[in-house]
Amino acid sequence: MKKSYKIDVDCANCANKMEIAAKGTPGVKDAVVNFMTLKMNVEFEDGADHKAVMQDVYKNCKRVEDDCEIYL
Numbered sequence: 001m002k003k004s005y006k007i008d009v010d011c012a013n014c015a016n017k018m019e020i021a022a023k024g025t026p027g028v029k030d031a032v033v034n035f036m037t038l039k040m041n042v043e044f045e046d047g048a049d050h051k052a053v054m055q056d057v058y059k060n061c062k063r064v065e066d067d068c069e070i071y072l
């Protein structure tokens, strides 16, 4: 399953940090952050609870960049 989320982040470097944090979250198969469109596209592992996984993605992104936002 793939989902797209609107995000807010101040620069491409922080967007990249968010992408790495999202990719490292259990339940996430792949994640791509587009700074130009301020979107995060997430592909979830089969059977993953995308709402629970996104809570962890959010926490992990906040840990690497506290000035970011993901609109869940």
Ligand SMILES: [Zn+2]
Pocket: 010, 011, 012, 013, 014, 015
């Ligand atoms: Zn930044």
